[in-house]
Amino acid sequence: MSSSPLKTFLIRFRIPLILLAIVLVLLFAFLASPYSPTHLCTLMGCFDSLELSLVVEPPQEYTVKVIDTRSGETRSVTCEPGNFKASYPYSTSNGATCNDGKVTFLGFDPDELNIEIAWQTGDFFTVGQPAYKSFRPNGRNCPPECRQGRLPVDLYQG
Numbered sequence: 001m002s003s004s005p006l007k008t009f010l011i012r013f014r015i016p017l018i019l020l021a022i023v024l025v026l027l028f029a030f031l032a033s034p035y036s037p038t039h040l041c042t043l044m045g046c047f048d049s050l051e052l053s054l055v056v057e058p059p060q061e062y063t064v065k066v067i068d069t070r071s072g073e074t075r076s077v078t079c080e081p082g083n084f085k086a087s088y089p090y091s092t093s094n095g096a097t098c099n100d101g102k103v104t105f106l107g108f109d110p111d112e113l114n115i116e117i118a119w120q121t122g123d124f125f126t127v128g129q130p131a132y133k134s135f136r137p138n139g140r141n142c143p144p145e146c147r148q149g150r151l152p153v154d155l156y157q158g
Contacts, residue, residue, distance in 0.1 A: 041142035048109035048147045050130055054101040054117075055154040057081040062119035064103045068110035069127070075105045109147045117155065124155045 052064065058081065065076040077087040079098030087096040095106045109132065117124040130149030136142055 040139065042138045044137040046135070046137050046144055046146035047106040048149075050105045050108050050110070050113075050149040050151070052103045052115065053150065053152045054103065055152060056156065057101045058117065058119040058122065058155065060120050062117055064098075065116040065118075066105060066108070066110075067114040067116075068108070069112045069114060070110065073108070073110070075108050077103060077105070079103060109149055115151075115153060117153070122155075124153075126153065126157075128153070 050066070052066070057079075061078060061080050063076060063078045065074065067074045075094075075096060077085070077096035077098060079085055082100070083098070085098045097104045110130075112127065112129050115124075115126050115128055128151045130151040132147045132149040134145055134147050136145050138144075
């Protein structure tokens with residue numbers, strides 16, 4: 001009694017065929033994964049942040065104080081017009097920077113806030129609601145997701 005050629009082939013190459021099937025299953029699972037080469041995640045971190053864009057900076061050193069109206073959390077930084085300044089720990093989520101009329105607070109993303117700006121010859125107070133954008137620095141399906149808020153501030157508004 002003779003075996004069919006297909007049966008002989010399957011018996012003779014069963015180990016290589018099993019290994020090929022395993023490789024194909026793993027390859028399909030890898031390509032369908034959100035962590036495949038087409039969806040590669042990096043390890044960049046990010047912080048939520050709030051950026052106040054001053055339409056005009058005060059003429060001398062000034063202090064910006066922001067207060068989250070819901071939680072009461074307060075942040076402040078002292079800035080010098082035209083100079084970059086970082087309030088450490090800048091490398092952590094509680095830092096702040098001043099640069100070219102932009103004051104940025106890291107790890108701070110209130111939906112509504114009180115803003116107080118004081119300098120030697122004046123002061124300013126307002127309430128604002130920043131516009132936020134969410135972003136993922138490591139790719140669309142990769143953590144973390146952070147919020148970046150912006151709010152223009154005009155010290156000389158009517």
